[in-house]
Amino acid sequence: MSPAAETLTAERIIEATEEVLRRHGPAKATVVDVARALGVSHGSVYRHFRTKAALREAVTKRWLDRTHDALSGLAADPGRTPEERLRTWLRALFEAKLRKAGDDPEMFATYSVLAAENGAAVEQHIAELTEQLTAIVAAGAAAGDFAAADPAVTARALFHATGRFHDPCYAGEWKRPGIQDEFDAVLDLLVRGLRP
Numbered sequence: 001m002s003p004a005a006e007t008l009t010a011e012r013i014i015e016a017t018e019e020v021l022r023r024h025g026p027a028k029a030t031v032v033d034v035a036r037a038l039g040v041s042h043g044s045v046y047r048h049f050r051t052k053a054a055l056r057e058a059v060t061k062r063w064l065d066r067t068h069d070a071l072s073g074l075a076a077d078p079g080r081t082p083e084e085r086l087r088t089w090l091r092a093l094f095e096a097k098l099r100k101a102g103d104d105p106e107m108f109a110t111y112s113v114l115a116a117e118n119g120a121a122v123e124q125h126i127a128e129l130t131e132q133l134t135a136i137v138a139a140g141a142a143a144g145d146f147a148a149a150d151p152a153v154t155a156r157a158l159f160h161a162t163g164r165f166h167d168p169c170y171a172g173e174w175k176r177p178g179i180q181d182e183f184d185a186v187l188d189l190l191v192r193g194l195r196p
Contacts, residue, residue: 064125075132082140094165147196
């Protein structure tokens with residue numbers, strides 16, 4: 001079956017857009033390029049995404065959601081104590097960002113451009129991540145493992161305190177020798193500060 005004969009879905013368009021971005025970069029990728037890759041008219045793409053900006057936002061959201069989805073199971077893992085969940089979750093966030101930046105630096109740079117264009121998607125992503133952290137902190141407070149009068153405030157503080165290890169603006173530092181030791185030292189300090 002030819003690509004044009006397949007049903008055109010938003011998911012197929014997003015996948016094709018990712019490939020077009022990989023080939024052309026964010027400055028040169030167009031909706032016409034995406035349509036050409038799919039074997040359809042650009043009007044067909046616009047029926048699913050009203051503007052180029054809406055398409056780029058959907059691609060950005062999908063990229064960010066991959067991290068969120070991977071972490072959600074760790075946040076709710078009933079087989080671990082809240083401290084173990086917190087440590088595992090923050091470590092997994094750092095490792096996910098390291099992989100994205102290291103495995104495909106060109107795409108990471110492309111997505112960094114898209115994320116800068118799509119502040120609402122980034123804000124939603126951060127809100128979802130801090131909700132997961134809030135659930136971990138709340139579980140720790142309920143178990144008496146953490147001293148946190150307001151788990152949401154504590155979760156935001158934890159997220160910001162570890163920003164150097166997951167905010168893409170620091171990606172250049174993630175390759176430095178000793179970064180893992182620095183992360184572990186920050187994590188140990190934060191966990192000690194949470195204990196009653």
